[in-house]
Structures are given as structure tokens and as C-alpha cells.
Amino acid sequence: MKEQNQQNQLIKVSLLAVPEAPLSGISGIYDVFKFFKHVVPDARPFQVEIIAPTHTLLSTASGLPLNAHKTVSEVSDTDIVIVPSLVLNNGKWLAGRYPEAVAWLRRMYQQGATLCSACSGMLLL
Numbered sequence: 001m002k003e004q005n006q007q008n009q010l011i012k013v014s015l016l017a018v019p020e021a022p023l024s025g026i027s028g029i030y031d032v033f034k035f036f037k038h039v040v041p042d043a044r045p046f047q048v049e050i051i052a053p054t055h056t057l058l059s060t061a062s063g064l065p066l067n068a069h070k071t072v073s074e075v076s077d078t079d080i081v082i083v084p085s086l087v088l089n090n091g092k093w094l095a096g097r098y099p100e101a102v103a104w105l106r107r108m109y110q111q112g113a114t115l116c117s118a119c120s121g122m123l124l125l
Helices: 002-008 023-039 099-110 119-123
Strands: 011-016 046-052 057-059 065-067 080-083 114-117
Touching: 011 023, 011 099, 023 046, 080 099, 080 119, 099 114, 114 119
Parallel strands: 011 046, 011 080, 080 114
Antiparallel strands: 057 065
């Protein structure tokens, strides 16, 4: 019975959105997880949410607005965190820009979450 419950349990995926992320990078990853069940019907389903460091409404790298589902302070656990690709200013990343997000990433990792990034998202990780 426990195995069956585990199979039906949602895998929580948190996409960390920051202003340097292009909207297409966030939405592309989001779509993959939202439609995965349609492609692989027998797979465990994903619950995917877009998470922002502080405010749920942010402006993405292209200037398009994105309304995140939650802030990092509202998410106490997740199974997978993905940091999307980031647009770098002159090819450089400024460390220390998102202390709330970094603290949250550490907490999620310490609680057993898998941390992933797409391309330059690794710089935030």
C-alpha cells in the first residue's frame, strides 16, 4: 500500500524565477513538467510552481512581467528546485544579489531537495 501511495504522490518541482531569467526559459521548463503526464501517462505526476525571491510579480530579463505562484518564504519543502538560464550583464554574475533565495536553496538542499540549473542558472546555485 505504501508503494502505491508513493506512486500517486506528486513530485514537487519549484522553478526559481529571478529578474535575470528570460520568460521563455521559465515557461519552457514549466510547460515540460505540466505536460509530462500527457506524454508518459504512467509516470508519477509533477506539481510545478514558479517561486520568486521576494515578490510574486517580477519583471523578467526581457521586461515581460511574470506572476510567480509563491515567494521563497512561502515554500517550506520541495523535491526538485530548478534555476533557469540567466541573462548575464556583460557576461558576469554579481554574487550576493538574492540572499533570500540562496538561503532558501540551502534549506531545500539540506532537507533533501535535488538542485538543478539550466545553463547559466548554475551561477546562482
